[in-house]
Amino acid sequence: MAEALCKLTVGDIVDTWKIKRLLGEGGFGAAIVNTKTELSYAMKTELMSEALKVLKMEVYVMRQANINKAKHIVQCEDTGSYNENFLYVVMTMVGKSLQDVRKMCPGQKFSLGTALSIGIQSLEAIEELHQIGFLHR
Structure with missing residues (x-):
């Protein structure tokens, strides 16, 4: 998964999201800003070639938790794909x-x-x- 984010750098634009900084050591997350609202969020990526498709399940769980107003689960703000290389999910930033x-x-x-x-x-x-x-x- 780290390979996908290594292709992103600070300042890159993914749809309406601008990469602000990379998060953590795992290479799968970034702090981002919505280019329309200037609000900050977190982005997690997964290579499209990943066999397990973990991100798809995580998005499903987040959305179900959001529908049920779970207070300990982050809000799923957006999902998509980028350059036919990776999938992404945008979620609320928790600190x-x-x-x-x-x-x-x-x-x-x-x-x-x-x-x-x-x-x-x-x-x-x-x-x-x-x-x-x-x-x-």
Whole structure:
């Protein structure tokens, strides 16, 4: 999947989305701006040649969660394909990754309270998925 995003660079335009910066180390995400509204979102990509087609399932789950007003699942804003190379999904931006936040903590460790809060919210997200008919592995 990293190959697909390597072909995108900061400043590139994908439909109505402008690549603002690349996210994470995995190479599958980018921070983007809608060229019409100037609002910021996140984009995830997948090569069209990927055998598993994970992105298609993720979009389906997001849309079902959005319909059911799940509060722990990001909003799916847009989907599409680009240059016949990759598929993309645009979703609401939720902030820094837990790994990035943890690295900023003293000793690079979450406090007990923070760890418990993350655990509770994670369980609530899984519960929301179960309530709309999805099992998480």
